Amino acid sequence: MQNERCPICGKGKLTREVLEESFEYKGRTMVVPDYVVYACDVCGEKIVDKETLERTGKVLNEFKRAVNGKPKYARRTFEDPYECVFPWPEDCLVQCGSNGIVMASGSLEKVFGSSEPLREISENVSYITAFFEAFPNDIIPGGTFIRGEGKTIAEAEKKTWDLYVRYKACDHPAYERRRHTNGCGFCMKCGMFNDKAFDPLTKCVICGKPTYFTFDIDNVPYCEEHADQMPEEKIPEWKKEYKKEMAEMEAAANAR
Ligand SMILES: [Zn+2]
Ligand SMILES: [Zn+2]
Ligand SMILES: [Zn+2]
Numbered sequence: 001m002q003n004e005r006c007p008i009c010g011k012g013k014l015t016r017e018v019l020e021e022s023f024e025y026k027g028r029t030m031v032v033p034d035y036v037v038y039a040c041d042v043c044g045e046k047i048v049d050k051e052t053l054e055r056t057g058k059v060l061n062e063f064k065r066a067v068n069g070k071p072k073y074a075r076r077t078f079e080d081p082y083e084c085v086f087p088w089p090e091d092c093l094v095q096c097g098s099n100g101i102v103m104a105s106g107s108l109e110k111v112f113g114s115s116e117p118l119r120e121i122s123e124n125v126s127y128i129t130a131f132f133e134a135f136p137n138d139i140i141p142g143g144t145f146i147r148g149e150g151k152t153i154a155e156a157e158k159k160t161w162d163l164y165v166r167y168k169a170c171d172h173p174a175y176e177r178r179r180h181t182n183g184c185g186f187c188m189k190c191g192m193f194n195d196k197a198f199d200p201l202t203k204c205v206i207c208g209k210p211t212y213f214t215f216d217i218d219n220v221p222y223c224e225e226h227a228d229q230m231p232e233e234k235i236p237e238w239k240k241e242y243k244k245e246m247a248e249m250e251a252a253a254n255a256r
Contacts, residue, residue: 001038001047012042016049023060030063032056074132074157082153086161093135096153132156139167145193167192177201182212214239 006012021035035056036049048056073081074094082096130153137143146167148159167190175185175197185197199210204223211223216234 001049004038006040006043006045007047008045009040009043012040014038014040014047017046021056023056023063025060025064026067028063028067030060032059074153082157085154085157088134088161088164089136089138091137094133096130096132096156098130098153130156132160134160134164136164139164139192140172140194142196145195163192166190183210 001014002016004014006014015038017037017039019035019037020031020033022029022031024030032055034052036052037046038049039046072084072088072090072094074084074096076082076096076098079098084094088094129151131147131149132153133148134146135143136146144167146160146163148156148161148163150156150159167187170187170190170192172187172189172192172194174188175194176188177185177198181201182195183198183200184193184195186193200212200221201210202212202215202221203209204211204213204226205220206226206229207223209223211221213224214222214227214230215236216222216230217236218234220234222230
């Protein structure tokens with residue numbers, strides 16, 4: 001279009017200009033860089049470059065969506081979904097509850113570890129009545145799990161969001177296992193939980209590969225590949241029942 005005759009006035013010549021154009025939507029401003037126009041040296045009209053127009057259209061639609069913010073709902077077991085206050089990513093599963101869990105994490109240890117009468121202690125530790133859980137996929141591969149607790153769901157969501165922001169800003173330089181042997185760990189800088197921070201400490205009895213896949217009645221580990229080599233008499237009872245149920249369901253399905 002450079003040096004072409006102006007299609008508006010038919011007299012001037014067009015000159016390419018690269019600008020920074022700002023757009024306003026519902027009181028918020030968005031700046032689009034590298035905004036290419038062709039300006040007429042006679043009538044002053046500016047014609048927007050076709051590619052710029054397409055790119056800007058896409059960016060503005062995204063901007064509008066971000067401003068309007070499609071509401072996100074957290075799953076609740078016994079009540080209607082809770083409408084989130086914070087802008088959780090679209091693919092982040094969220095759930096919450098306002099009942100069911102009454103005691104703060106660790107409160108049971110406090111109760112059992114104390115010689116004071118149970119009622120008095122539980123009054124101190126059972127004030128938390130709501131929780132909020134998020135499973136964001138945008139911090140580490142495979143996702144992570146964040147839980148916040150509070151007196152209300154809104155308070156629990158706020159705590160979970162604050163953790164999410166902190167975890168997202170951290171580069172997670174090193175993890176510690178704390179008391180876990182299954183490979184999960186906690187970032188030593190921000191405290192984030194990562195279920196694949198380490199190899200499990202337990203090793204498959206057949207091949208020696210670190211695994212936490214399954215255990216026999218004596219707690220001997222078997223990896224996924226060698227799980228079927230577990231001796232019949234060492235298979236835990238619940239597992240046998242589960243296997244039987246699955247076989248029955250399969251037989252029923254085949255009979256139909
Ligand atoms: Zn013109
Ligand atoms: Zn970290
Ligand atoms: Zn194995």
